[in-house]
Amino acid sequence: YKRITTKSLVDMKSRGEKISMLTAYDFTMAQIVDGAGIDVILVGDSASNVMAGHETTLPITLDQMIYHAASVVRAINRSLVVVDLPFGSYQSDAKEALRSAIRIMKESGGHAVKMEGGKEIKDSIKRILNAGIPVMGHLGLTPQSIYKFGTYTVRAKEETEAKQLKEDALLLEKLGCFAIVLEKVPAKLAEEVAKSVSIPVIGIGAGSGVDGQVLVIHDMLGMNTEFSPRFLRRYMDLHTEMTKALQQYSTDIKSGDFPNENEQY
Ligand code: KIV
Ligand code: NA
Numbered sequence: 001y002k003r004i005t006t007k008s009l010v011d012m013k014s015r016g017e018k019i020s021m022l023t024a025y026d027f028t029m030a031q032i033v034d035g036a037g038i039d040v041i042l043v044g045d046s047a048s049n050v051m052a053g054h055e056t057t058l059p060i061t062l063d064q065m066i067y068h069a070a071s072v073v074r075a076i077n078r079s080l081v082v083v084d085l086p087f088g089s090y091q092s093d094a095k096e097a098l099r100s101a102i103r104i105m106k107e108s109g110g111h112a113v114k115m116e117g118g119k120e121i122k123d124s125i126k127r128i129l130n131a132g133i134p135v136m137g138h139l140g141l142t143p144q145s146i147y148k149f150g151t152y153t154v155r156a157k158e159e160t161e162a163k164q165l166k167e168d169a170l171l172l173e174k175l176g177c178f179a180i181v182l183e184k185v186p187a188k189l190a191e192e193v194a195k196s197v198s199i200p201v202i203g204i205g206a207g208s209g210v211d212g213q214v215l216v217i218h219d220m221l222g223m224n225t226e227f228s229p230r231f232l233r234r235y236m237d238l239h240t241e242m243t244k245a246l247q248q249y250s251t252d253i254k255s256g257d258f259p260n261e262n263e264q265y
Contacts, residue, residue: 004080006134006178015202024070030075043069045084060141062089069108083110087144097124116142118168129176137172141184155184173197182206204233
C-alpha cells in the first residue's frame with residue numbers, strides 16, 4: 001500500500017474521489033481499520049466518551065490522547081493518523097498550542113493534529129502550521145464547546161452562524177489547513193462550504209455534498225445502543241453479536257463444555 005498523506009487527500013478531492021475516515025483509539029482496532037483501507041484514522045477526543053465513559057470530551061488529557069495515538073500509530077501501514085488536540089491543550093495561547101501539538105507529533109508519531117474552531121484559534125493554527133505540523137480544522141458542532149452551545153443539535157441553521165461558518169472555512173483554507181471536519185450542519189450549507197474551498201471537507205451529519213465522511217467506529221459497528229442520531233448508519237449490530245458470544249462462553253464454562261479435550265495440554 002502507498003501511504004496516505006495530507007497531500008493525497010487534497011489530490012483525492014480534486015479527482016472527485018471521496019475520503020473515508022473513522023476513529024480508532026487502540027492498536028487492535030487501528031490494525032483492522034488500516035487493513036480495511038480506510039484513508040484517515042482519527043484518534044478523536046471522543047475517546048473521552050467511548051473509551052473512558054465520560055459524558056463529554058472535555059475531561060480527556062493530552063497525556064491520555066498521546067497514549068491512544070501512540071497505540072494507533074503502531075498499527076498503521078497506510079492510513080493517515082490525525083490526532084485531536086484535547087480541550088485545554090490549545091485554547092490559552094498559541095505557544096501552548098504549539099507545545100501540545102509538538103508533544104503529540106513527538107510522543108505518538110501521529111501525522112497531523114485536529115483543532116476545533118475558526119478565527120478564535122487562528123494564531124494557534126498559524127503557529128502550529130509554521131512548525132511544519134499539518135492541521136485539520138473542525139467547524140460546525142464542536143463538542144469541546146458543548147457548555148456554550150447547551151445542546152448537541154444541528155448547528156448553523158440561522159444565517160449569522162452559517163455566514164460565520166463559511167468565513168471560518170475560507171480562513172482555515174487560507175491559513176493552510178489540509179482539511180476540515182464539518183459536524184452536524186445542514187447538508188445544503190455543508191455542500192456550499194465544500195464547493196467554496198479546495199481542501200477536503202469531511203462531514204459527520206453534514207450530508208453527501210462534502211468530500212468525505214467520518215464516523216465514530218464504536219457507533220457504526222453498533223457497539224453503542226443508546227446513541228442514535230439520524231446521521232449514524234450502523235454497519236453491524238456488534239452489541240448483540242458480542243452479547244451472544246459472551247453468553248455462549250459463560251454457558252459453556254458452566255456446563256463444562258469449555259475447555260474440551262483439544263483445548264487443553
Ligand atoms: O472526536 C471525534 O470522534 C471527532 C469526530 C466525530 C469528527 O472529532
Ligand atoms: Na473530536
